Amino acid sequence: MPRTSVLTGAASGIGKATKDLLEQRGERVIGVDIHDAEVVVDLSTAEGRAALVQEAGRISGGSIDAVYAVAGLAVPAPATVAVNFFGTVATLEGLRPLLAGSEAPRAVLVSSMAALLPSDGELVALLTDGDESAAMARAEVLARDPATTGQLIYASAKLALSRWVRREAATAAWAGAGIPLNAAAPGIIATPMTAGLIATAEAREQLLHVVPMPLNGIAEPIVVARLLAWLNSEENTHLCGQVIYVDGGSDVVLRGDSVW
Template identity: 30%
Template sequence: MARLAGKIAIVTGAGSGIGKATVELFRREGATVVGADLHGADFECDAGDEEQVAALVAHTVRDHGGLDVFFANAGISGGFSSIFEQDADDWAEILRVNLIGPFLAVKYAAPAMKERGKGSIIATASVAGLRSGAGGPAYSASKAGVINLVKVAATQLVGANIRVNAICPGLIETGMTEFIYDRARAKGQQDLIGKLNPLKRGGAPIEIANVALFLASDESSYVNAQAIVVDGGLSASHPFNHQSYGRTTT
């Protein structure tokens, strides 16, 4: 049986990368999915704009009869500039999309889900939200905020049977990280991608989509207020240049 049969879902950031892979996977698993993005999706939506998110939820409920899953995946990186190279406008825009976006998802999805008696809200955070070294300052701060947001939101939805969780990807090959992969390949250093995690590789969008599928499904019915890390083991330790399994060092 399809794991999301009968469920109605919204996925933001659906035009590429993790969002696109998730839309395709959810549909294969039986869900009715509204993919939203600035371009290249079913519904054009700026995930950090309150009026547009409200319209996205209203459209989904009106046209499809309800809402069971909202994957607040849209995000921007903002680059790797230091705190001293960024200004308040840079921070405001990154926080608007990456943190206010998931807040709006909770605000507008939860009432629609309550009408259905249950629901699952998922937000894309990042290992950059756990500790420094995996992203720029504003990006890292925004993702730390997402991790805390899902915990607060879950407690504020007590008794509603609506679960709120985050996924913390490590290095995944998407449009956001394309420059890292392109630079490595141009230098013939593609084998170094992901070398700091125990699996010694980067991840693929489908590997994040698979975790989103679990959180969207009833299989995760007792998983709530969690930040699930999907990073090949990178965040298990402070990064260093691991030796391959079984290799001795001197």
Template identity: 50%
Template sequence: MSERTIAVTGSASGIGAALTSLLREQGIRVVGVDLRDAEVVADLATPSGRVAAAEAVTAAADGVLDGVVTCAGTSVPGELMVKVNYFGTTEFVSALQPALAKSSAPRVAVVGSISATQRADDAVVAACLAGDESAALAAAAVAIADGRARQLYPSSKSALARWARRTSVEDGWANAGIPLNVVAPGVVLTPMTAALIADPAMKQVMDAAVPMPLNGYLRPEDVARVLAFLVSPENSHITGQVVYVDGGAEAVLR
């Protein structure tokens, strides 16, 4: 098989950076997408940024794209969670479907979260799934005003998982040979979680919310390996799945 080309959002740090390194070690050409230090510099928080990013990736791949992995996201409570975590993924991936359909072995994986098992804001989720970004942001603003800003992260990730499961079997995806899956990590050791882990009280809260009996916290590379398999040609029949890479957290919680 000729060299594969895979787009990775959030390629400049965290899971995205780990995946980019792993794929390149495997001889795969990666087109990174991020706010900085990437082949495609774009802001996925805006509709125009998503369009520009998809167009730039398509051009870089000469119109034929073998895979997409979306690692870009934010955990800072606020409307940006809806803009980046949900619409910055779904609209970007959807815009690349024509380029993916031209590949002989196209694959897509999006990064969700164990937090999708937590309580979400129904209005935010419904608006996201309806594709109405304005309504989703309005619902998010209500949640923030009501002191429920922390519900926006599980809301964005829950909606993303439901979108992927629904979309995976719609026309143009499974019947075009494009597997679409979600990888939902538990607690990943990144600069973002370092402060929480260093604080004994916060660590106790986090461990209660995300219990990980198998081997404890994840490294970005642990998640990257699962993503790499899901976007490899070897994944011929897995689609519409939420794969929890979480040390057993989802099993414990449910």
């Protein structure tokens, strides 16, 4: 039987590349996005997240093999917190019951190397507490701060997401249920999200100064798609709570051996 997955962010960039790859391999993918998808929902809202669970259950017939939480935003505004953190967590927790019938259930999310960049400790703490209204209020303050102009919001959401994976993956709900839960942390990937940031040689150089990628530079979305597909494949039986940097070396350059 071909594997069936639910994949958010299916309309563009990394999500679209992953959906295309899985389908080329003969798998079934129920694509989710705010436009141009089998399931059209807004993951920034409670209604959209509930509709995702309901529709995915209905279309799949109540059983899936894998969840890919890829959808994300990179605007310096509270919506980025709503989609990137709370939308991602709701996707994984909401769809987890559908994995119960699979012989090889898997789940993966997309964090970012941006988790290594400057972030806001107060926002990260509120996200870790799962307090959405307080986190949205803090993000609103950050968005209006003339000094940082909302630039800390994306990194804060991704840092909290990477920590969430490590906190959750070994629990009874995931590892205890036989579900490997892991994350990919991309460097700069050429998608509509980054198009404006890498449009000129000068802009690319500036960005690569912040996100150094000595190994092969800026990547195409298929590079991340291949990693996500493997993390959610039957072959992955023992990776638990890992955040895999697929970043051309930015993690290594920025953190060196400090993590060990």
